[in-house]
Amino acid sequence: MSTATALVALPVAALSACSSGDESVQPAPLPAPPAEDDAGQFSVQLGPRPYYLVADMEEGELKEKLLSCSEGPFQRTDFSIGHRGACMQFPEHTRESYEAAARMGAGIVECDVTFTKDRKLVCRHAQCDLHTTTNILTIPELAEKCSEPFAPADAEAGTPASAKCCTSDITLAEFKRLCGKMDSANPDAATALEYMAATPTFRTDLYASCGTLLTHAESIELFSSLGVKFTPELKVPEVEMPYEGEYEQQDFAQQMIDEYKAADIDPKQVFAQSFSLDDVLYWLAREPEFGAQAVYLDERVDTAEGYEEAVSGMQRLADQGVKIIAPPMFALVTLDGKGRIVPSDYAEAAKAAGLDIITWTLERSGPLASGGGYYYQSVTDSIDNDGDTMVMLDVLARDVGVRGVFSDWPATVTYYASCMGL
Structure with missing residues (x-):
């Protein structure tokens, strides 16, 4: 495996691990102090x-x-x-x-406070950052609800990879199915997983297997x-x-x-x-x-x-x-x-x-x-x-x-x- 491949493989594996989309999987309860x-x-x-x-x-x-x-x-x-x-x-x-x-x-x-489709308040830095801060693009039935679905980079046309997924695209129940990840996006990505696996080198994915929203x-x-x-x-x-x-x-x-x-x-x-x-x-x-x-x-x-x-x-x-x-x-x-x-x-x-x-x-x-x-x-x-x-x-x-x-x-x-x- 090349060094470049290794750098991408670790966060992709972590993202895949928390993206089952199984509605029976619920976030852990709030902890005791x-x-x-x-x-x-x-x-x-x-x-x-x-x-x-x-x-x-x-x-x-x-x-x-x-x-x-x-x-x-x-x-x-x-x-x-x-x-x-x-x-x-x-x-x-x-x-x-x-x-x-x-x-x-x-x-x-x-x-930071924004709202879901059913007007419930949630903690997100921006209303439309789910594509860079969560694993929404790995859950097909939620990804298809995004304002702008994932589009791969097109070198010939000179367009970067992109997506736009907002809290207002989904309900609170759907929001609670997501995992938090390090905020990042790869503009050269050909796939959704590559798009999500772009954590800056001075940050880390060690604690990002599935952040609780x-x-x-x-x-x-x-x-x-x-x-x-x-x-x-x-x-x-x-x-x-x-x-x-x-x-x-x-x-x-x-x-x-x-x-x-x-x-x-x-x-x-x-x-x-x-x-x-x-x-x-x-x-x-x-x-x-x-x-x-x-x-x-x-x-x-x-x-x-x-x-x-x-x-x-x-x-x-x-x-x-x-x-x-x-x-x-x-x-x-x-x-x-x-x-x-x-x-x-x-x-x-x-x-x-x-x-x-x-x-x-x-x-x-x-x-x-x-x-x-x-x-x-x-x-x-x-x-x-x-x-x-x-x-x-x-x-x-x-x-x-x-x-x-x-x-x-x-x-x-x-x-x-x-x-x-x-």
Whole structure:
């Protein structure tokens, strides 16, 4: 077997193993909480990665400080937010990913919220990502319901392999038959299995044989059992709204909050998020206890014009009642004349307007030798090794003053926060 064949064979085998489509096979029940230690808190376990990052740092005061904390104690902290769980190594938005995030000390964990064909709320990063995050393409009777069935790559025509499978294509009962997998797709694939077997090299399929998918309500139950807080993100629908002519955006926004109320969750434990300012304003007006700490996810910064608009409009946001803003990391930092990472105009404007800041997403870039890509784009010239993860984190915490950091591997943020007393 060639090396290339071996790289594909492992994830394909795993996908095949969890794709029987047998309706009698049900996901395992939600687990009991992990055993508590003597202090009444789940013991936090970080594993080797934070130590690898600290060892890779350039010599200096920050490295010495972080090295001094190597033996802990490490504690759960709201500064550490599990982005889709702990999806560097576990399939995102699965029970296994969420449990890993809690064990790594994340004090807040995220369920991105979308809806099925029968309008049940489930945890998925996007309404139409089932073809890249689950094994739906291996279950014929469900694959045929996809908005766009799998189409192989056509080199002659210059078209990549493609598919589009949405939660709104299937019912909740059908959704629960799926297995979560690492988010990936192979544009050169000739078959559905090849299309699905494309996990990035810095992630792994070791824990992806069949990730357990959850409804939003099940995530609330699980997070409660784990003792973590909630940060649900109301995803932008990819179907026309009102859905089926009657399900309005505000119905969707209200349904998400209603599931916390039905579970008797304290609103202060919930950080509802949206990229739509209208959703945040709706919660402020209709559910003020939840709206008080709703998070406006700011993607305007992806363009130069949007960035300037965001900087100049911070006070207007505050005047509308927004309390927490959350841009990607690069928007909060820039380089000074000496090439050091410092707070950006955006960060200064947000603080001047009295807004709290959360940011995303640490540990999503893979190896940093080539500058870190999207999340580090404003400081690329200063990023050249994995240890710079800790440098970025330190600037965000101490100089920008963020109140929390989303991470694909929460242990890294937990190590830093425990060391710095956050």
